[in-house]
Amino acid sequence: MSQSFSGGDNPFDFDHRYQNPFYTEDHHAWRATLRRFIEKEILPFANEWDEAGEFPRELYKKAAAIGLIGMGYPEEYGGTPVSDGFFGIITSEEMARIGAGGINASLLVHGIGLPPILAIGSKPLQQRVAPQVLSGDKIHALAITEPSGGSDVANIQTRAVLEGDCYRVNGSKMFITGGVRADFFTVAVRTGGSGKGGISLLLMERDFPGFTRTPLKKQGWWASDTAALYFDDVKVPRENLIGEENQGFKGIMHNFNSERLGMASGANAYARVCLEDSLAWARERHTFGKRLADHQVIRHKFAEMARKINATQAYLEQCAMRVHAGETPVADLSLLKVQATLTMEFCAREAMQILGGAGYMRGCRVERIYREVRVNAIGGGSEEIMRDLVTRQMGI
C-alpha cells in the first residue's frame, strides 16, 4: 500500500493513483464493481452519446441496479449507506474514466436534487420521492440559478405566493443540469422579503401546468441535458414545500458543501485521467529519435501534474473524512474546490500539449475533458466566489 506509482502503459489503467492506506476490501470491491459496469455499459458508447447530446434513459435503471444511484443514501428508501467519505471519491474517479462529464452530471444529478429533501423535507415527501429516484425510475434536478445570476443566491427573483393550498410560482431558472428530462426539481423560490431570509425550497414536478423547459447548447458536457426552466403561474401544492417557509437558504448552503466536495473530487479525477492518457501517449510516441517521454521538458510536465494531483488528493480525502464525520468545513471545501479545478485546468492543458494534434481531435478523452474545465471552475460556486467565501470565513 505504500507505493504511489505502479501503473503500466494502458491508458485505462488507474494505478497512478496515490494510494490511500485506509482503504478496505469494501472500497476495492466497490471500485471493481463500478469499473466493470462502466467498461461494459458506458465507456464503449461515451463518445457517441456525447456527440449525440444525450444518453439512453435506461442507464438510470442500470446504474441503480448496481448501487450507483443509491450509494450513500438511506436503506429505508432503497439506498446503500456508506461507512466513510472515500466511497464518493472512488465513484468520482471511476466515473471520470468515462471522460465525458455530461454523462456523469446528468446520471448523478439526484446528488444535488435529492439531498435537500432528505435533510429538511417532511417524512411524507421523503417517502414519496426518494424511493422513485433511488430506483432510477425518476430523475431529480436542482434549480437555483436564474437568468439574472447564480453567484448571488440570496438575490433570486422567482416568486411563489401562497394561495389557499397551493403556491403560485412565476419566474425562470437557467443552466439546470438534467433540466430537460427530470421528473422532480428542487426549486429555490422567493416566498418572503428580500435577501436570504425570504427564500424557500419547493418540489416542482414536470407535469405541473405552466412549467416548460428549453434545452441549452454548451461548450462541454454535451451528453448532459442542460435546460432553461420557465414557471408561468405554476400551482405547486403546499405539501411540496421542502422544510419550512423562508428557511430554504440554509438548505441550499448545506447542499453546496456536498456538491463542492463532489465537484472537487471529480475535477481531480479528470486531472488524473489527463495525466494517464498523456503518459501512455508519451511512452509510445517518438520525436527527434527518442520517446516523447524521454525529453526532459515533457518529463517535468508529468512530475508537475502528479505533484498537483497528489496534493489535491490528500486535501480531498481529509475534507471527505471531515464531512462524513458531520463537520461543515466551509472554508476548506471552498479552497479545495479552487485547488481541484486549477489542477484539472493545468493537467488538461499539459496533457493536450503532450498529445499534440491528436489531443485536439474529437473522440479523444483529453479533448472532451479540456472543454469541460470551465464548467467545473464556474458551476456550484465559481473560483471567485469560493475565494471570497474563504476570506470571509477567515474573518478578513
Ligand SMILES: Cc1cc2nc3c(=O)[nH]c(=O)nc-3n(C[C@H](O)[C@H](O)[C@H](O)COP(=O)(O)OP(=O)(O)OC[C@H]3O[C@@H](n4cnc5c(N)ncnc54)[C@H](O)[C@@H]3O)c2cc1C
Ligand atoms: C453546464 C452548467 C450546468 C449547471 N447546472 C446547474 C444546476 O443544475 N442547477 C443550478 O442551480 N445551477 C446550475 N448551473 C449554474 C452555475 O451554478 C452558475 O453558472 C454559477 O453559480 C455562476 O453563476 P452565473 O453563471 O450566473 O454567473 P454570475 O453570478 O453572473 O457571475 C459571473 C462571473 O462573475 C464572477 N463574480 C460574480 N460575483 C462576483 C464577486 N462578488 N466578486 C468577484 N467575482 C464575481 C463569477 O465568479 C463569474 O465568474 C450550471 C452551470 C453550467 C454552466
